[in-house]
Amino acid sequence: MAGIKLINISKSYKNKQILTSFSALINDGSFVLINGPSGSGKSTLLNIIGGIETPDSGEVIVDGKNIRGLRGRERVKLYQKYVGFIFQGFYLDPKLTIAENIALPGLFAKMKPADRKKRTAEISKILGITDSLGKYPAETAGGHAERACIARALFLSPRIILADEPTSNLDKENAEKVLKILQVFQEKTDTTIVVASHDESVRSFATKVITLGEANNENF
Ligand SMILES: Nc1ncnc2c1ncn2[C@@H]1O[C@H](COP(=O)(O)OP(=O)(O)O)[C@@H](O)[C@H]1O
Ligand SMILES: [Mg+2]
DSSP states (O other), X not given: OOOEEEEEEEEEETTEEEEEEEEEEEOTTOEXXXXXXXXXXXXXXXXXXXXXXXXXEEEEEETTEEGGGOOHHHHHHHHHHHEEEEOTTOOOOTXXXXXXXXXXXXXXXXXXXXXXXXXXXXXXXXTTOGGGTTSOGGGOOTTHHHXXXXXXXXXXXXXXXXXXXTTTTSOHXXXXXXXXXXXXXXXXXXXXXXXXXXXXXXGGGOXXXXXXXXXXXXXX
């Protein structure tokens, strides 16, 4: 089971201290909102959890493993197994079809083409985007691009989904839909969801809220 422990994380850029000895516990299967004003370090923290950025000091423990000690293949394997990232702005590669975009994690993980195809069909059915599989991102509508990003993040069935401002470019209705999809996954599959967002409407979906930009050590 894949909980996350953050212990005394500090991070600064140049002279600017973003996170100071920050600690928090993210329980397995929870839906956690990281909120706080713009510039408070939400994306930085999410990227540290996801291994995209390294803290200056402190430990990140994913499923009991300290990720600081992991290098090379071991690190890649951990992230393939545990972490799916939904990037800010729902970035998809415009030169790839929706199906190719969704299956990218499978390609990187060296899944066989037949297995990738099967998984693409399965996950796109769950997310209701089968119609768009052969299209390019620019040709899709009705929130299908956003859902394709979610499908890509879920492709390898990671235990943890990290999403940076997943509602920021969406109207209220589509924002609710995206959050609902994540919530249903969290409830059905016990996936841990961590959403960084300044959007207060995410709060009602969360089982725990971590607030940055205030006293940072009240999150255990
Ligand atoms: N790569 C970077 N280099 C320098 N400063 C950065 C970098 N990334 C973020 N920052 C700064 O760190 C602070 C926190 O940024 P961020 O984590 O993006 O906050 P949030 O997501 O809460 O808006 C901001 O002041 C931002 O300008
Ligand atoms: Mg941010």
